[in-house]
Amino acid sequence: MTAINRIILKKCNIVGQIPQEIWQMSKLRVLDLSFNLLSGQLVKVTLPKDLKFLYLTGNNLSGNIPASILSTGLPVDLSYNNFTWPGPDQPACLRKLDNINLFRSSSTEYVKRGVIPCRSEFKCQKYWHSMYINCGGTNDVKMNGTMYVGDATSGLGGAATLFGNNDNWGFSSTGDFRDDNDELNAASRYLAQSTSMSNQLYATARLSPLSITYFRYCLENGTYSVRLHFAEIEIINSTRYGRLGRRIFNIYIQDQLVEENFNIEAEAGGILTPLTKHYNANVTNGELEIRFYWAGKGTQAIPSRGVHGPLISAISVDPNFKPQHKENKTKTVPIIIGVVGSFLVFLASGILIWIYYFKAKSHREQDLRGLDLQTVSFTLKQIKAATSNFDSGNKIGEGGFGPVYKGQLADGTIIAVKQLSSKSSQGNREFLNEMGMISCLQHPNLVKLYGCCIEGNQLLLVYEYLENNSLSRALFGPEYYRINLDWPTRQKICVGIAKGIAFLHEESRLKIVHRDIKGTNVLLDRDLNPKISDFGLAKLSDEDKTHISTRIAGTIGYIAPEYALWGYLTYKADVYSFGIVALELVSGKHNMNYGPVDEYTCLLDWACHLQQSGKLLGLVDDKLGSDYNKSEAERMIKVALLCTNASPSLRPTMSDVVGMLEGTITIPDVIPNASSYNEDLRFKAIRDHRSYMRSQGHTSTPAGSLFESSSTSARDINETNEESCIEV
The missing domain is CATH 3.80.10.10 (Ribonuclease Inhibitor)
Known part of the structure; x- marks a missing residue:
């Protein structure tokens, strides 16, 4: 040959x-x-x-x-x-x-x-703690006060390129667009530009037919927040044939695969649409590597020539810690004068601020002291700009913590901002609790925390925005908000919720009891993947204790009986709540608002009746008709009833629940009855709640409150049991 x-x-x-x-x-x-x-x-x-x-x-x-x-x-x-x-x-x-x-x-x-x-x-002359690159850009771009350096200013790159910058960063690129018939491989072939993007950060991009690695060395060791900015600006051929092109690649950070088969257009929801992905990276040897690798999937030749490799628009890296090393600054007389003048102005302003806010600030700092927060800090100005000063038109929810707003950062990232209400009963402790725990947890079925804002009297959490809101709104919201969930989607959501809770209970470094698992705290992304949110009520477990006695917090209809009545909290309280959510998911009915006849207290009561009569599939949502997997549906109902057993000891662990739902673990044929106390205690809190509502002049629970109220506390309607609870 x-x-x-x-x-x-x-x-x-x-x-x-x-x-x-x-x-x-x-x-x-x-x-x-x-x-x-x-x-x-x-x-x-x-x-x-x-x-x-x-x-x-x-x-x-x-x-x-x-x-x-x-x-x-x-x-x-x-x-x-x-x-x-x-x-x-x-x-x-x-x-x-x-x-x-x-x-x-x-x-x-x-x-x-x-x-x-x-x-x-080689010796590091100084240490860095950030990196901002306008990939493929010939000019530097300033966005939201941050200067992104163009990486095409000194070295355009090409088929085999190692470019190093004097500021201790660079990139390595390799590969030939073999389908473009360009053996000269002009360096400009590895850059993409678009005049259709108003945001200059996304108007250019660097691409590679095989692999491109951005690196920075002489970084201060610690945990960093890495943001990767994408926009598909090359596969934009207006012809139907050209639009069939698909760019699919993998992303590695510190040699760890963080995205497999990543498709910019699919993730962003279209071409010329900004998309930002967030990750945490741990730097232990002063170096950070971010690699984009084409694994041979997606378009390889036609219909769009030379677009089969990775594409990246911008990269930003920020520390999740307080830097110990300061980056060198030019020391000149004008700068010194400016600094002194600014200091005097700042000092005068500080005295005024101290007079009005010192007490609140001091209290907040006490809460913060000792809490190692691995998260980005946003300014109030950034959040106001993102949400149009908390415009009511951007409000997407209301919970016990306060209102939730949709926003867009200057780099195009869509966010959800949770604002602590001044009347909230939760306060600083729950805010810091949620912020501290979520920043340490990363799982596909847990909502991502981008950062927080603690400024003036504002306490704000910044989350990833999930396009399809909550599971409760999808199932029980106004008709125009509801989503037609087919059976495979319901099965996927149920298994995803179970995996998220199993991670909290058994797999994360911090073992957590959520305490408020319900449909409103299960959010759905663009592809209807579930993500558990609202950790403000969560409690850290103590491995030396079998349970925690605590004041009751949660939502009526989802609280386990031993917790609702006596404040006896274990992991099995979350298992019970999951069982209720699983019943709602399979039936399309709300636990508190459903009972075919008055003799049944709630959906769970009706499900127990169907179990005893051997008609479990009578619980399946009528909207599905006959278009569902009967064995999976029966399995989901049996698992839900096992999870809602009156006795905590007879409920399975969440890892076993995942196995049962996926069919790898056998479900007991008969769910045992509780022997320690009457099963009817499961419905006592619901009956008490309805009696309370009637005494207040309400005939039923308003449907809207089912997904707008974040945490109706059991103690509010069951105060006679408070004396047996110890707050921790």
Whole structure:
């Protein structure tokens, strides 16, 4: 096969050495053996005269880098290998090699040397704690007071590029758009521009046909918030044929896969639509790496040529801690005068602020003291701008914590802002409790906390915005808000909720009892994936205790009987609440508002009756008709009834619940009756609540309150039991 001109064997798990016969193929134009397991040294290498590209990135090649590879001027990528360290006197460092990528090409005990080859000694002159890059931009862009540096100002990049900035950041890029018939591979081919984007941060982007890595070294160690900004600005062909193109790639942060099969257009909901993804990254050796990798999925050739690799519009990195090292500033007389003048103004303002707000601020600082918050701090100005000064038109909910507003940050990120009401009974402690715990927890079925704002008399939490609001609104809201949930979606939601609670109980570093699992605290994203929210009522567990005695907090209809009556709190209280939510999900009925006849107190009461009569599927939502999986529906109902057993000891753990719902764990054929106390206690709180409502002149619970009220406390309508509870 000596006449072959392209050999492309990417990520094929090929082992051993590169055969010498490869270099003797005189017609060879492209050799791409990247991301394999090749080893050995490159000896007696003479490149074919027609060779245009050589990609050996992502292997275990060792020894010296042959001078024959370095002298051709061709794009050669040797990154991520095990070559001998190229010191200043090595051929790789004796000339300016714009097309040679040596990023992490060597094995060395000095990790930073692998990032910046050809240096004999390396020492961080100063430490950084942020990074803002306008990817693909030839100009710097200032957004919301932050300057994003254009990465195309000094080095455009190309088929094999290692670009390093004097501020200790850079990028490594590799790959050839083989379907564009451009063997010259102009550097501009690796940039994308759009005149349709008003936000300049998204008007340009850097793209790569295979892999691109942004890095920063000399970073102060700690946890950082990483924001990746995307907008599909290249697959915008107006013809129907051109729009069929699909860009799919993977994202790695610190070598950890954080997004698989990522599709910008699908996630953002269309082309030319800004999208921001948020992640946390832990820096332990002063370095941060963010890699975008095309894994061979999506469009590879037609209908849109040369768009198959990753694309990134901007990157921002901020510390989730108070930096210990200050970045160097130019010290001049004007700056000193300005600083002194500003200080005097600030001092005068501070005295006035101290007079009015010192007591509240002091109290808040006491609450904050000792709480290690791994979260971004927003300014009140940013939040007001995002929500149009908390405009009523942006209000999307109201809970016991306060109102919730939809907003948009300057970088295009859509957010949900929870504002502590001045009349809220929860206050600073619950606010800090929620902020502290959510910042430490990351799971696909838990809502993401972007940050917080503690300024003046404002306490605000900033969450990811979830397009489909809550499960309660989808099931029980006004007709125009309801969502037609088919059976596979209901099954997915139920399993997702169970996995989220199982993570809180058993898998997270902080073992948490949520205490208020219900439909309004289950939010739905664009694809109707469930995410559990509202940790303001959550309690940390104590592994040395079997339960916690506490004042009751939660929502009538979802509270476990042992907790509602005596304040006896264990993980099994959440299991009970989950069972109620599962019954609502399968039936499309609200637990508090449903009873086919007056003799049944609630949905759970009716479900128990159907169980005893052997007619469980009579509970399935009529709207589904016969279009549902009967075995899955029966399984979900049985699991729900097992979770709502009157005796906590007979309820399963949430990990077992996940297994039962997925069919990997057998469900007991008969759900035992409670032996310690009468099952009717499960309905006592509901009966008391209805008696209370009637005494206040209400004939029934208003439907709207079912999803607008966040946390009606059981103690408000059951005060006779308060004396047996101990607040912790």
